Amino acid sequence: MIDALVDPADPIERQRDKLLQIARVLMARVERITDDGGAAYAQFQRAAMLEDQVRERTADLERTLDLLNLSNDRLAEANRATEAARQNLANAIETVQEGFALFDADEVLVLCNSRFGLHLLDIKDHLKPGLTFDGYIELVSRSRYLALPEAETPEDWAIRRRRRHQDRHVIFNVRMIWDRWLQVSEHRTADGGTVILQTDVTDIIRLERLERGKMLDDQARVIRATLDHINQGVCIFDAEGRLVGWNQRLGALLAIPLARFRLGASFESLMERFQSEIAFDGITPEGLEAWVRAHNGRAPLNFELRRGADMILDVFAQEMPDRGFVMSFTDATAERAAIAALSRANETLEARVMARTLELEDALAHAERANASRSRFVAAASHDLLQPLSAAKLFIASIGDEAVAPQSREALAKAQNALDSVEGILGALLDISKLESGRAAVSVGPVRLDRLMTQLRDEFAPLAAAKGLRLELLPSSAVVLSDPTYLRRILQNLIGNAIRYTTTGRVLVGARPKRGMVRLEVWDTGPGIPEADQENIFKEFHRLHAPASASEGMGLGLAIVERACGLLGHPLGLNSVVGRGTCFMLQVPRAEGGALPAAHGQAATDLRQQTMVAAQDKIAFLVENDEDLRRAMGLLLEKWGMSVLDVATGEEALALIEEIGILPDFFLVDHQLGPGMTGVEFIRRMRAAHGPVPACIVTANRRPEVAALCAASDIRLIQKPIDARVLEEFLADL
Known part of the structure; x- marks a missing residue:
């Protein structure tokens, strides 16, 4: 009701006047209305309360108006700041x-x-x-x-x-x-x-484009200068097979003017243009075009081109990262000519070596037969002479002292000593003949050195004492691997020589352990051996510082020592100082040292003996188009105890096997047999028909393709000229 009488939009003074007027009217009305119940007073009281409320409401309204004015001022200031900031941002981004x-x-x-x-x-x-x-x-x-x-x-x-x-x-x-x-x-x-x-x-x-262009131009000039500088012909094709680069050497190798090369020309058009002037080797033109058309994962390609009758070009083609490819042409004419000349020289040399080998084998056979005859003669003569010598000694021994005049006893003793010396010489000759002929039988086993030293001391102590020498044999508990008879004979000869050539002093014999071996040493205080004579003393009938008397020996002791040590595989050494004495030493393996080393004669023939065993009763099949080489190999194999079938070509070999119906034990096949088939092809056909027969390719071709072909087919490869030891290894593997 009051809101209807008082307009809030009116000024404060106007609103106050209205309220005062309302209060006066209300008071007048109260005064006019009187009743017995006090209603007028109640009316007055309410008017007073209403006035208080109006006053409070007026105060609140005044405070609200003040806050509203403050807010409006702040909003206006914020709007001005925002507009300024927006204008500043617009000005900033505009700059x-x-x-x-x-x-x-x-x-x-x-x-x-x-x-x-x-x-x-x-x-x-x-x-x-x-x-x-x-x-x-x-x-x-x-x-x-x-x-x-x-x-x-x-x-x-x-x-x-x-x-x-x-x-x-x-x-x-x-x-x-x-x-x-x-x-x-x-x-x-x-x-x-x-x-x-x-x-x-x-x-x-x-x-950047300009700089890149300059850099590419510089690189192109460098590449061009490099391509023109190298001694190979080079051509480059893009991923579409179009020609994008080449050098001058290419035209010279192909004998084609550079004007005929055109930038952007396709590989097929170049092939059509040049195919009539070149011949392919190792690949067909169709195979090369198929390689060019393949765009993914092209493997490097290597083949040969022949231009005319003389020039041979080695060509290598490889894919580039951009799927293009580059081809290089190298003049291999001189290299191939050198290889051909070397092959011819090698074949000639092989023939000469084979002829010389056969001559040497014949000479060796004659020498072996002569040596065997001499050894047999020496053995027979020694055996025949020892019997009458023994009889003569018995006859002399049967003569009693009473039947001989005193002046004759000295002559009989000298005759007895002479017969003993001759018997010793004949025994030494027999030992030499056995050692040289290889008929000396050895039985290697454990040998106790303490027992051997005791026997030698008992044997040589009287002889040393007779010459006034001191003989010392140092005790040793070692056990060695050797032949007891020959080891004792070796030490006997060394100790006997030491006593014979030593006039004063002593002879010392000892055993020195050394890394699984035992070194037996014989020292003396004799005159020593000059270095110039140290090799000669091991020769037969060579004596140093002694007269050539049979009673003093004939110089066979050290010869027997050297041959026996060689037979047993005991290294023999010598250390001597003139005027001070000499030391002979030999190394013998300890019994607990493991496997017995092979004897010298056996070590020299182990591989040959394996070959002989493997080759016994074997059938060898030779396929070789060189008649002289085929005959030489056949003689060698027959000498090793084999039966040999030989033909010149693979076709003849297939026909012969079909005819006789016998499969040989192994094949030795030349790779280049002629136009019919190669050696590898022949072996493949044999294995396809008869299973995995042992076979070996023998060739003078050293190109890696041949080796790879043999390896892929699991075929053994032997290069010419043939080394007999390599052939022995192949036969031993059988």
Whole structure:
């Protein structure tokens, strides 16, 4: 009711006057109305309360008006600050040299500067606040100032652009018409908005392009100079098989003017042009064209070209990273000629070596027969002479002292000593003949040195004492591996020589352990042996510092020692100082030292004996087109105890095996048998028909392709000229 009487929009003074007027009217009315119940007083009381409420409401209204005025002042100040900040931001982004645009988190354009979209004049007027990001992309994709990549539509460009927009930070270049370029970078703001910067990088890209062009030109000049400098012909083709580069050497090797080479010419057209002038070896023209047409994973290719009757070119082709390929041509004429000449010389040398080998084998056989005859003669003569000598000694011993005059007893004693000396010489000759003929039987086993030393001391102590010498044999508990008879004979000869040639002093015999071996040493204090004579003393009938008397020996002791040590495999050594004495030493393996070393004679013939055992009763099949070499190999194999079948070609070999119906134990096959088939082909056919028969290729061809072919077919390869030891190893493996 009061609100209807008092208008809040009136000034405060007006509202107060109205309230006072209302109060006076109410008071007058109260005074006029009187009743017995005190209603007038109650009316007055209510009016007073109403006045108090009006007063409080008026105060609240005044405070509210004050707060409203303050808020309006602050809002006006904030609006002025916001407008100033907006103007400052607009001025700031306007001074930026790049195009600038800000999209909010809802992908709506908030503001941009005048440089944003400057290069897209046909959409610049549409770039205003409120434009969505998709709308912006759609406008750019259809701008006539945008240079789309080849075969790309505006829709494809827009899809690719939106995909890039998914990244948080994006930088890429956009090509415009008239060869202009913009670099566009996008960055996310903290509230999810997007800031786009557009930078004109036309000058930078053109400068880089110019520098790259200069660098490529420099590289092209360097490559051209390099290609023209090398001694190989080179041609380069791109991924489409078009000629993109070559050097001058190529024309010289192919005898083709460089004017006939045309940039961009296809490989097929060049093949058609040059095929009539060259011949292929190792590949067919169709195979080469198929290699060129293959675009993925082309393996390097190596083959030969022949131009005319004389020139041979080694060609190597390889794929490049860009799927193009490069071919190099090397003049191999001189190399092939040298190989052919070397092969001919090798074959001639093989024939000469084989002829000389046969001659030497014949001479060796004659020498062996003569040596065997001499050894048999010596053995027979020694055996026959020992019997009458023994009888003569018995006759002399049967003569009693009483039947002989005193003056004759000395003559009988000297005759007895002479017969003993002759018997010793004949025994030594018999030992020499056995050792030289290889008929000496050895029985290697454990030998106790303490027992051997005791026997030798008992044997030589009286002889040393008779000459006034001191004989010392140092005790040893070692057990060695040797033949006890020959080891004792070796030490007997060494100790006997030491006593014979020593006039004063002593003879010392000892055993020195040394790394699984025992070194037996015989020392003396004799005159010593000059270095010039140290090799000669081991020769038969050679004596030093002693008269040539049978009673003093004939110089066979050291010869027997050397041959016996060689037979047993005991290394023999000598150390001597003239005027001070001599030491002979030999090394013998300890019994606990492991396997027995092979005797010298056995070690020298182990491989040959294995070969003989393996070759016994074997059938060998030779396939060799060289008649002299075939005959020489046949003689060698027959000498080793084999039966030999030999033919000149693979066809003859197949026919012979079919005819006789017998499969040989192994094949020795030349690789180059003629135009019919190669050695490897022959062996493959034999294995296909008869299973994995042992076979070996014998060839003078040292090209790696032949070795790889044999390895792939699991065929043994022996190079010419043939080494008999290699052939022995092959036969021993059988």
